[in-house]
Amino acid sequence: MSTYVGVSNIARKIKKFYVGVDGVARTIKKLYIGVAGVARLIWSSMTTLSYYGALTDLTSGGEYIYGDGASWIGNYTLITGGYNSGYFNTVNAFNSSFVKSNPTALILARYQLAACKNDSYAIFAGGVTTGNQSYVDAYNSALTRVNPTTLSESRFGCKGSNIGVYALITGGSVSGTAVATVDAYNTSLTRSIPTTLSESKVSHMAAKNGSYAIFAGGTSSGSRSSVVNAYNSSLVRTIPTALSAAISEGAGCTLGNYAIFAGGRDNSGSVSTVNAYNASLVRTVLTNLSIDRYGLAGANTDDYALFAGGYSYSTSNYSAIVDTYDSNLVKGTITSLQGARSLLVGTGHNNKIIFAGGRNGVLKVDAYQAA
Secondary structure, eight states, rough: OOOOEEETEEEEEOOEEEEETTTTTEEEEEEEEEEEEEEEEEEEEOOOOEEEEOOOSSHHHHHHHEEEEEEEEEEEEEEEEOOOOSSSEEEEOTTTOOEEESOOOOOSSOOOOOOEEOSSSSEOOOBBSSSSSOOEEEEEEEEEOOSSSOSSSSSSSSSEEEEETTEEEEEEEETEEEEEEEEEEEEEEOOOOOOOSOOOOSSSSSEEEESSSEEOEEEEETTEOOEEEEEEEOOOOOOOOOOSSSOOOOEEEETTTEEEEEEOOSSSSSSOOEEEOOOOOOOEEEOSSOOOBSOOOEEOOEEEEEEEEOOETTTTEEEEOOEEHHHHHOOEEOOOOSSOBBBBBEETTTTTTEEOOBBBTOOOOOEEEEE
């Protein structure tokens, strides 16, 4: 539902309303007016989610990403690295009109790298080729690549998120052994080393809410974990309530003031569990995914979190399902991916989402948008 206001005799669509609460501007989600004693909705900030369609395939022969090689900066979504009978250093960039280009490649071909961002750079760190890597590639909004100080420890399978001015790269594997290392890069790409994770982690999940960068689950010392670590904008670590189950290889996603963790694998197979943490780190268990799966990807618009693809033990097959959760944490579904696949990547900004690559999907790219 749209509402307009006149500005210089031109009708302008109102996108957001705010109200002051204790000196803080709070976003109004819906406005109602009383009509004959009944509340009638006259305005809603909620957007409508739709499948945009299949985009131009990724550049690189038979590439699947297998890791967290997707982030964004400025008007660009970046998909980096990958592996398929060889390692790739390709960078695929999609602008806000979903037009693809190929900026300067990564400094080294690799996959299973961490992706995250701060206010100035999209950052891709670590990974593996014939050995563990510590390289860090950073791209600014003009897609210029710089290479800051390397990670403090060479590793792959690490996970990235951001909070305040920091991009955080956590955990990972060094020669098959999970580690608890955390590296932080500020907007000047100066590296610091915050308090380590409370346990070693690999194959864990990462997301953020309004107050914390959160890292959940994973494999620690050979066993799946339910432990959750949260870092605030001062990089102080907190250990909130654990996940509802010990899970690895799920997907994390941000939705407003919630960090959501979905799917994954426990000791019996793939799961459909979904946990959400609000800005106070209170955990809520949401409605399950439509089907159990691991190796799925998460991405978000302003009003929706999407979880796409994966591999399901219950069907013994890849999945193309895309589950949605709105800002009220209500679950829905939307048009499936153009092809079933797992180990894909996803990222979203400016109310547009891209899911790319993946085992069984190779070069495929799908786009969703909210308007």
